Amino acid sequence: MNATAIENPDTHSGISNAKLGVWLFLASEIMLFATLFTTYIVLRLSATSWPWGWDALNVPLATLNTVILISSSVTIVMAYARAYDRDVRGFRLWMALTLALSFGFLIVKAFEYGHEFSKGIGPSTSVFYAVYFTMTGLHGIHIIGGIIVNSVLLYMSFVQEDWENPLFLGRVEGAGLYWHFVDIVWIFLFPALYLL
């Protein structure tokens, strides 16, 4: 595949298939989350009242989660840097750290949900909570997807054949792109649901 790419530069974008594919996938994800934010805005504008995040949700926990997710973005880009320098131990370390942080995010999220459920609050309580649970829930599913991808990459770094595959670095970059996108979504979700 990549051999063809070098042979015919005039009919090849110069971007690897994997990266182009990930970017196109992110393009569709942008539309998905744009729709969810549209729903949020429309419902908020037509609501008679809209609770403030500090009253309705747990902002300190969410702030912690924001910090966790931002840190995981840094660790995954560090893992990429280690893979770029062909440092397999460094890659494993940073990737494992990324995974640990993503699990941390999910655990904090689970505490948040558990707290709300224990108060008898659920998605059907009001439109605000419907938006909150649906958007954070979908974001959580994206986190789980990222965890699966990153675990596979971590596993592959232990397989000699995969680690030496010239496509490996591209895969790490692709996984990184996805993970950063999930981070960006949270960067908007956090103020939209908790702070404003």
Place this chain on the structure above:
Amino acid sequence: MNNYGWGLPIQASTFAGQIDSGLWIIHAAMIGIFVLWGIFFTYLLVKYRRRDGVPARRDEHGEIASLIPDLLVMVFEVGLIVFYALPTWRSVKMTMPDAKDALVVEVTAEQFGWNIRYPGPDGKFGRTKPELVHFSNPLGLDRTDPAAADDIVVSNEMHLPVDTKVLIKLRSKDVVHDLFVPEFRLKQDAMPGMDTPMWVEPNRIGHYEMACAQLCGFGHSLMRGDVYVESRTDFEKWLKARAALNPAPPSATSGGF
């Protein structure tokens, strides 16, 4: 009701003629375009069929030629929009008559029927509460509200005075319905949670049909009512007769389930 045929139904509102003229213009143009293209197309098919010894001729003339029909279509469409669609849409759907000069009627759709409410002599619609909804009180009218006492609620039967602007406030109790009176050329979705205004000025006395035109469930096809356009005096007479059927103002405890 001999209002329907193989063509458009009879016209019974002030803007029916405007809408029909648009339909006629467009269909005439459509048939014209289709026939012209058809003749040209058939000519090409016959003239350029494969014959021995006659090779295909590569046309070297530019691509501009193919844009000429486009240009014509565009001119026609721009004309339609500017001189027909925009002004007519403005008058039919965007400008509502003032509630003071018009008869205001509230139509509430439900599965599978229409509830038509007239404000009564005080010109005010009374309060409704969803918890009061009952088969004998389909709108949940709160008769303790003084404005509601004289409201007249009729099922599947709308009486309108001729030559009067009528402002209809369209609502729905459950799902999306659509009020369609073919003779008025009038159609509007009834969206639950919204007050959708629409207006009509009937100009022909007669008996018409109000049908639901938006899929609303298993009984959708049964959802219809009758529209009676009457002279002013007949309408007033009917209104008075209906008002007499209203229950006496009840005490605050009654109503509900």
Place this chain on the structure above:
Amino acid sequence: MSKQTAAAHDPAHDEHRPNVKLYIGVFAALLFFTGLTVAVSRLHLPRPQAIALGLTIAGIKAALVAAVFMHLWGEKKLIPKILIGVAIFAVTLVVIDVLDGIWLTPQDTSRMAVADQHPDESAAEPPAPAKPTAAAPEAK
């Protein structure tokens, strides 16, 4: 990242040379902005200003992540082009739907019933800034 550097690493690839110092700098900036946006939200600014400020900070953070971590800064032109196209469609979707949402007239009954059904919702907060126009007067 230019063609030459990518080629020097491995001719078949277009990955970007990582810049660890820059990553750490961006990390610090992201933490700072996170703290800032939380702090600002405690100030109880009027809602329109609060929303504008919050979105601006989020926008800056997102731009940093996209430009540095996702290497959009220095990426081949095709990808920004794709993203601009997507942005146009996404903005159309948002703007039209929101405009429609603002201009519509909700039923007055639904607003009346809010207070008694969900006292928790309508308790402390003032209503949202951009409210739909009030319902028709004669219905009440």
Place this chain on the structure above:
Amino acid sequence: MSSDHGHDAHELSFLRKYVFSVDHKVIGLQYLITSFVFLLAGFALMMLMRWQLAFPGRAIPLIGPMFSPDLAPNGVMSGEFYNALGAMHGTIMIFLGIVPLGVAAFGNYVLPLQIGAPDMAFPRLNMMSYWLYLPAGTLMLLSFFLPGGAAQSGWTSYPPLSVINPGQTVWLLAMVLLITSSLLGAINFLVTSINMRAPGLTLMRLPVFVWSEMVASVILLLAFPPLEAAAILQLMDRVAHTSFYMPKDLVILGQRYAGSGGGQPLLWQHLFWFLAHPEVYVLVLPAMGIVAEIIANNTRKPLHGYKTIVFSMLGVGVMSFLVWAHHMFISGMTPALSNFFLVTTMIISVPSVAILTCLIFSLQGGSIRYNVPMLFALAFLPLFGIGGLTGLPLGLTVTDIYLHDTYYVIGHFHFVVVTGSIIALFAGVYHWFPKWFGRKMNDRLGVIHFWGSVVSMVGIFTPMMIMGLAGASRRLYDPTAQVHNLIVQPLNVVSTYFAAVLGVFQLPFIWNFFHSMFRGEKTPENPWQATTLEWACPSPPPHGNFAKTPRVYRGPYEYSAPGRATDFWPQTDPS
């Protein structure tokens, strides 16, 4: 791509070769067969509906007693069953029939060959798309037999009806699967055609069909996610009892709705049509691409206005995102917005007219070869033209007030999709059949299929236009229950008879297809003397397609070039 390439050396098992294959050609044929099966299923549902429409209240003949009493008591269809048939007919035909056939089946088989690629960019992703599509479709069909039955709220699924009706949950789940499958497919097509073109095959040398697939893929990629999000929200409304689409104080059949309220039913319509209008172009663009290929090949001359066609397709693609709300003129949407969508709708008609004009002008000066694919391609032009023209009064705000939700809409849409897309897809099957199997389909049966289909299609849909003008409403279980439908009711009978005729005339096609697959007349590598790349490899192409990567020297339609011995000049011919 990775470790499993090592196993390629020995013979693949039957399962890996024909069932879980990663070869784009096998996946293409899998899509082809599956989507034809779904088209037949959708057709069968339609026949049941047409019986009820023509003869409301009469027991369904022959198979009526076989239905369970809650679907059809005493063999007479119930209102719920009718609505389920309507919803599923639309869903199956559009999402499971024509889009997979046009985009995925033809795209998978033909697109990599036309760009000289050995396979798709992501072969395993490609297999995954198919294996998401098949369970999604099966789930959709099976929903008839699940408790609650099939969805009954129309293919548009407008809430609140769709939230309270039974059966909708399965529909939504199947849609989410299907959308995911389409997204994967769209990414694959785009990366393949951006990155894997043969050397020399610049963008302006691409066959029109490849362009149409690319534009359709962009539409799928960007328009489907909003529906996916909207479907998830509706699923939440049904399963978690949220109120995204449920306003306050609903009273449903005398019962107060329990949800919190505060939702916006109109929002669904916006999100749905944001997909569903571009979707129409997904149905039509590959069809136009196929027709363009066949017309160029059988007129033996280059397409008139290749560039105009390409840029018009791109224009249609972009504009298709800006016209969605012309389906909502009378939905209660802000009337001022209608004016915006009126203008964009008229703008999008300009590139569509340009494409059709170019295709008709392409006939001029040609040496038209009337073979079966060409017959279908030629029928596409006037019949799709009718579909396009009848869109005009529906796109115009004022006339739409009257025509909205009448049979006029049904007639218009089916002229576009049946006599447009399906006719063109048939043309594609006849045209590329020799490529797929190295054999030709029988001409005589093809001609019978052609005339039978075209005449009966026109016979079905023309009465609908007349009924629509007379005001007859659509989606009525019993059209005779509303007075204004009564006079034109005989036309429903006419439509139904023609629909039965249409069904009968598909039999020669089905027989022809399977018979020719094994017994058809053997064809040479390039039976149509075509120029594009797919005819430069053996038929059927082996794994990896081309023995060596082809090199492209010229545009796609160099027919009857002056000074050459033959009347076609293949793209790969170096001379």
